[in-house]
Amino acid sequence: MSSERVAVVGCGQTHHRKVRDDLSMAGLLREAAERALADAQMDWKDVDAVVIGKAPDPFEGIMMPEIYLADALGCAGKPIMRVHTAGSVGGSTAVVATHLVSSGVRERVLTIGFEKQSEGDTTWGLGGGRSGSVGAGGYFAPHMRAYIDRSGAPDYIGPAVAVKDRRNALKNPYAHLKLENLTIETVMESPYVWEPVRRLESCPTSDGAAAMVLTNEKGATEGAAWVHGTAIRSELGQFPGRDPVNPRGGRDCAADVYSQAGITDPFNEVDVAEIYVPFSWYEPMWLENLGFAAEGDGWKLVEKGVTDITGELPINVSGGVLSSNPIGASGMLRFLEVALQVRGLAGEHQIDGARTGVGHAYGGASQFFAMWVVRNEKP
């Protein structure tokens, strides 16, 4: 669809932690951005435009933070935009940045997703400060329970995902949670936060940022990842007949991005995927929603180890959202990690020979979706 091919030439992320009180908010973005620029062999002055994304402003208590961040991100005299699409924001921010390049409007775009959760109270922010708020997990728990009931999945599937992603995180130097020797039993012994989700099946709250440098073909370097498709979808959050367990917006988003990338059989044609799994049961749910498994069969891929780092379809080999959750960056990290994979730069969690990667993010009441497909070859 695009007039210009888009290359991912730089990837950078912070060391995600519960509290990064060694850095200001601007410092957090700069840690990720400087790593992305170094990877791209660029300097701040080489950037044409900056696109940032984060979750709601009340999380940190700063309104429209691009106004303040302009200085630290070297934007004086340049364009800066701020995207906000709930949990999917890191993904949709990367999509907006991609469009700036693919449209021919800009040549070199720096995009950053971030959250400094320690500077606010996310659960308070989610409730608008008006109530204690049930938290995101409280909202999603009934959807996971409905999935378990519909699919007949055994109760250890969620815990198995939690164990897998935390084992993967041990191979990722940037991951927040480093839980050694986790077993399905220890996960199942941890207390329920929102039935069916236990504490060890939930994402952490993290400070962190993710940054990427995107260029047109002219600016691309050897070993870049190439964007083969982007898609976003939004749907209304609440109305009779809507299926929030397997939402149509996610299915449509996947169909759109696969079509752009020429993918007809995602399970066999995708080498690695990073999908947005903030609570364990979302792995089998999204495997079905994104067309990697038939409806009701997603949990069987987990059970057979297909989504393990050594499996046929490795999912979230970076450790995923379950291991690091700087909310506004969490979606961009999914996009970034698959770019690293097809570039062969994922280090200890590299999947050998990964050529096609899918990044995915979702948000709101499972109603906002963003995806991209990247490959090691040009479209």
Added chain:
Amino acid sequence: MRDVAVVSFAPSEPGLTGVEETETQLLFPVINEALAKIGITRKDIGFTCSASCDYLAGAPFAFVQTLEATGAWPPISESHVEMDGAWALYEAWVRLQHGDVDVALAFSSGICSRADIREVLSIQLDPYYLAPLWLDPLSFGRLQAEAVGQEPPTQAPAYTDAAAAVVLAAGDRARELVDRPAWIAGIDHRTDAHYPGVRDLSKSESARIAGQQAGVDKAPVDVAYLSAQYPHEGLILMDALGLTHGYGLATNPLMVSGLIQVGTAADAVIKGDANRSVGHASAGPCLQQNLVAVFEA
């Protein structure tokens, strides 16, 4: 670049304040009107971009509520900026460059009358060094007026409540929809540094670059609508854009002001009142961030 035009513009009634509706309720009629004017429905829209602000709504995810006004079912291709609606228009213009989508909707909403805007806009400042001083927008306005040797204003324009929607269309689709599409001859946005102490407040370098990139000076301008809150802002912007006249803001519905000025400039071309117009949007203290759009018949 692909030829893209604004083909329809619908704002809420000017000067609303103390509205009882939600932002979604303000948006629903203006989106309906923007579509009805050109005889299309929500199904004809290939891309939607919205703009809103959680700190005006007093709750997170203001845009989740306003999505209802689009009737997003079946699911739509939609994005959101936490910026003035003029930047939603910009994102829609970028999206329409690709050729796979021909019609886009951009809209924004903001209800100022339920908030203490002086307090809200203080929360927009650098959280470590400026926000603790609770610098309010009028103080910044007075500071900048001094910098250009003008009488410091004693009052900001009233912060009001509004919603607005624009429809953009590309190429032949635009020509089908309206007799005189307001072709976007150029559009660009830039920011200056945030700290008032590190820039020359008597000038707007970001507005100058945006205006130059948008091509304001390539031909005479019939009419300009600027997001100028005070007379001195008008002077600074006209100097930056090389204009001799322009209309400023009578009232200031945050998040919508810029989209209204840009939409009004486009509407002047659509209605035949102008052959070449300029619309401008701004954000941040002392005109920190600026967007300039040039429309041609």
